[in-house]
Amino acid sequence: MGQKDHNRLMPLISLPRRMANWIAGMGTNPVKVSPLAPADYPAMPAIEGVRLAAVEAGIKYTNREDLAVIAFDNPAAVAGVFTRSKCPSAPVDWCRKQLPKGKARAVVVNSGNANAFTGRKGVDAVRQTAQAAREVFGCKPSEVFIASTGVIGEPLDASEFAGHLERADGKASTDKWEAMARAIMTTDTYPKMATRSFEVDGETYKLNGMAKGSGMIQPDMATMLSFLVTDYPVASSLLQKLLDKAVGPSFNSISVDSDTSTSDTVLLFSALNGRKGEHKAKSAGARAFAKALGEVLHELAMLVVRDGEGASKHVEITVSGAKNTASARRIALTIANSPLVKTAIAGEDANWGRIVMAVGKAGEPADRDRLEISFGGLTLARKGLRALDYDEGKASEVMKRDFIDIAVDVGVGRGKATVWTCDLTAEYVAINADYRS
């Protein structure tokens, strides 16, 4: 997704810092809301046959909902993408196994415990959850999708999930999108939601999405958890194809701290409600849906970056002139993940020398003597040295912005890629030196 598309989406999320001092209800860990938080949240429309609920299960946090459910009245088509970690969590293993069957009736998500690196016990906890959901929602265990986020290595006690799910079923309704988006938060400082409507053959359809994720964010996958539901009928095979494509320029193009979670999960559902799903990728309907999907995923990805742990700046990095797209992407991610680049941005220092360093570090073809670097449209370096019209004052002005776009041309080819990240602040260290305790 290019700069243009990005700008089109920005107004929705780059709103004033009205909520900067609002304290999120994070149980025992009250934290300040990100200064980059949106001023308000989108109104999420109801989707027929889709009910949601969030309940208090007391897994780790107290006085907040930490177990959420999406229940489909009729079997939904489903697609998913997961972490590439070599040490995936038990719920990720479970979802991967159920996905080929292509049918979903319930999604169960908990925060506070990732059920990762929990061995046999972790597998049992997932089975127990699926069994409990089966009884409550009257479906097969294979139609239950499960995700967990929180501490790694702590056994998850699911023995009381049956009761919690029953309560959830009792209070589930079509309007609980925000409640669920809040229930799945961990170090997030605000709930993340996005929605689009689109038309196919004169009918209006909807796509609702939510995400959680704040640290341990690096492609691939980026956000830890994201759930999306549409009422446009799409068959699982096409749903998967479109999701695979759409995560590339969204969740797979962001990084908060280069760290990859054991639990990253994106699940996309089509509430068929008995209808036959579209399966042709080139149909007008598939195109309209794919466009909405791209926009919702991009918006959620930006919300994740803007809630990056300790973030004070939203940074866009576009690398052009690379050997090819993959090379451009590697250089862009090397810049995005460089602690020295990230701390300079935190310090509002237009230290473009560190961009040079990061380009050199990436190990990709780049012509030092043709390198061109600009911050916020202001060219700082040209043809391998400081721009002749370089103006430290103007550069400093750019760095004071909330949103900083960095463009780097490495002068060897036509490859281009854009990634998004945030800065690295002392707040990030404080949050993570202290998360578990």
Added chain:
Amino acid sequence: MGQKDHNRLMPLISLPRRMANWIAGMGTNPVKVSPLAPADYPAMPAIEGVRLAAVEAGIKYTNREDLAVIAFDNPAAVAGVFTRSKCPSAPVDWCRKQLPKGKARAVVVNSGNANAFTGRKGVDAVRQTAQAAREVFGCKPSEVFIASTGVIGEPLDASEFAGHLERADGKASTDKWEAMARAIMTTDTYPKMATRSFEVDGETYKLNGMAKGSGMIQPDMATMLSFLVTDYPVASSLLQKLLDKAVGPSFNSISVDSDTSTSDTVLLFSALNGRKGEHKAKSAGARAFAKALGEVLHELAMLVVRDGEGASKHVEITVSGAKNTASARRIALTIANSPLVKTAIAGEDANWGRIVMAVGKAGEPADRDRLEISFGGLTLARKGLRALDYDEGKASEVMKRDFIDIAVDVGVGRGKATVWTCDLTAEYVAINADYRS
């Protein structure tokens, strides 16, 4: 270099925090000395025919020496390794070009300006420096080795270097090792020196080394600048061979922040003083020298890590059970460079779940269900889940130490590697959000 060798060297540098409140003379940027600084510095012996000096050239810092020189009375053999950055500095280009000629008469090093990404002007500054040294030391320009460290992208004015080098020559003496080690510092909080003596055929020889480096430290190369001189006569070809080998388990096995400098330079000299140099790698002399070289490089590498920007912990990470050595090394570096691992260590939190995350992120073969993790000899996880005898209290005790050794067995093979790093603190962010200004 294994744990055993490491422990043998440790007593030399893991001394009490006596100097924690000492303020380094860093010109306008006074900083606290690393709490991991050595209590004192080794006495560096004179090496025949080798004179050193440091002078004030006012390049960036005020009231401190920032230009240093090593002068060889007779041609010395020389070997070097340099940054793998695709955007190397002008001095690195220069040294690479002179190295094959294998002869050195002078080394000129400045701090405060890296002369990197300075285009034509940078090349001119290097030439001007070599010319000035040629006149002062009566040698060929190709016998002058040059290194610069500091800000990237700022033109280096070398127009007055002739005068500075003349003053340096006037005051040069065989005992100025510490003066030079101080003059080449940038964000370093203490000078880094190491020395060894060794015997060959009943004769005693010396090897002196110094290094600077604190941030932008990642293999390969790790330390930004290091200079070593021996009086054991070794031919350039063998010198290069031994240096290439010795940087592997030392400078190329450390990382402070994963960032790779444009300027990393290690130069090793043998002051031949007219003697013919050893050229057989399997001679007893070459072996004795190689051993001393390995020890000095390792000690300097540890001093760099312990002076990592903002460091409060010295961390050793050993990965075993990997597919092969390269794989073990990649996993170890992924752990070492993970912001979430580094911040947990800063917070004295035995958050081994983040080690699992980093192993999974590395993308190398690893068996999640056979993973074993220990901190300070205390096993925290075994066979893919928390150890049955896990004791949070004991784990917390380990985390309070200055030196924390983490061992991870990934359960797939016999590959093993050790790397060293430091933690990531709010101090690191403060230093780097503010370095240039």
